[in-house]
Amino acid sequence: MNRRIFLGATAAGLAVTAWPAFIRDAFGDGAACDMDGKPSAAPPVAQVSAAFRRAQQAGKALLVLVIPADGNARWERGRAFGELLNFGADRDLAPLAGVEVVCATMADLKKIVPGAGAGEPLMVLVRTDKVPAPATPLDASLPAYKSGRSLDRASWEQQQKDEEKIAAQRIGALGDLLRRALGADERSVAARAAGVRARLVKQPPAGAHWASSSGCGTTIEGVEESGAVGCGMGHVPEKSRRFLYFFSVEQRG
Template identity: 75%
Template sequence: MKRRHLLGATAAGLAATAWPGFLRDAFGDGAACDEKGKPSAAQGSVVQVSAAFRRARQAKRALLVFVIPADDAAKWERGQAFGELLNFGADRDLAPLAGVEVVCATMADLKKLVPGAGDGEPLLVLVRTDKVPVAAAQLDVALPRYDGMRGVVTGSWEERQKHDDRIAAQRIGALGALLRQGLGAEADNVAARAASVRARLVKAPPAGAHWAVASGCGTDIEGIDDSGLMACGMGHVPSKSRRFLYFFAIEGRGESPR
């Protein structure tokens, strides 16, 4: 038995030496850096996912990836949905996030580290960091959209606001149910766990994104001086969507999301 265990450990060690540098770094078995200790240029933005994977593994947590779509319009839509959840989700919606490390990343970047992450652009990918090869599961749900109903909503501003709030509640509810289904719905210490999530992901953004605020005629990125982006023509922004996760590089600064 001991001999078989030793052979298995040796084989795993040999396999690890064949992994790309960023993967060895994520598992804590090497450093994906150049001789000066800086991330190697070949890594690209995958270094963000690698760092989050390493944090998750060291904390014995799973890694939850908020998937950034490739399409720019979809970036706005999904960033708003995640913003609604994090800023306005109930305790039971947010509590499941207390037990995972969160990072925002494109599927292209994620699959450089986790080839088995699957196809498409689901809302979330859950990565189990305690297994080799790494196991991943996609979490996805269709979210109600504001645009589909806006043209048929009539009445006063207050009535339109109530309509927006109903759609937001549906979106938050769908994401909360998805998290409980995928991450578990423990009944203990729900309020305390939700408070820890707000402290970790609402006061500051998850890795791979910035918090931003949109008024419908411009966007301000939190923590970035002179970041106002004029976007007149965006039109109405539902109140619960105004603070959202910004998934774009900041033009003129060469700065990618954290």
């Protein structure tokens, strides 16, 4: 049974200080997830190290989805990656077939790859065939959704159309970024994309949980129910409702 965690704030910026004790605002504070999305006692830096080794053994590069330090930025970035993985076209997802994927903060990544660079780009591509491992930041500007929900019917319908357009632009920007960085091989695109969906959509990438929210409460997939706090109302664009959750969940019992 999923655990429903009701968060008393808008979907775009939930107040970290209001969270219950079993959720931590620093990803390393509680248990994270292993490569199958199951609870793991391994600290985040160990997950980065394990992902690096898997990539190296498979002769692949490591793609790091960067977890921002700021809590509100984590929500926004998790939704952007969720849009890509859940709604990206085959050509957007196929490049991911050739890399190992992990979610990590830049601080944890730098413990394994000191030359990972500065700032918090959307992603970092790490080659695993050289020592020290070369790293390339991958970044793009993503259009933002307007906050809040229109109240009258005509404005609401227009807002839905605008959000669909923005979602398509965000997915397109991330897909283009991946194709430019990883290559746009047009062979077996559908098959490679299907493999990516099986690996990263049915289960989350290492270092994250899949979660969903429609504006009142957040459900973290695969986590048993154990408590709740008050519900706040917030509007979430349709294609952002299933997203990568970058906060740890402390395991009890």
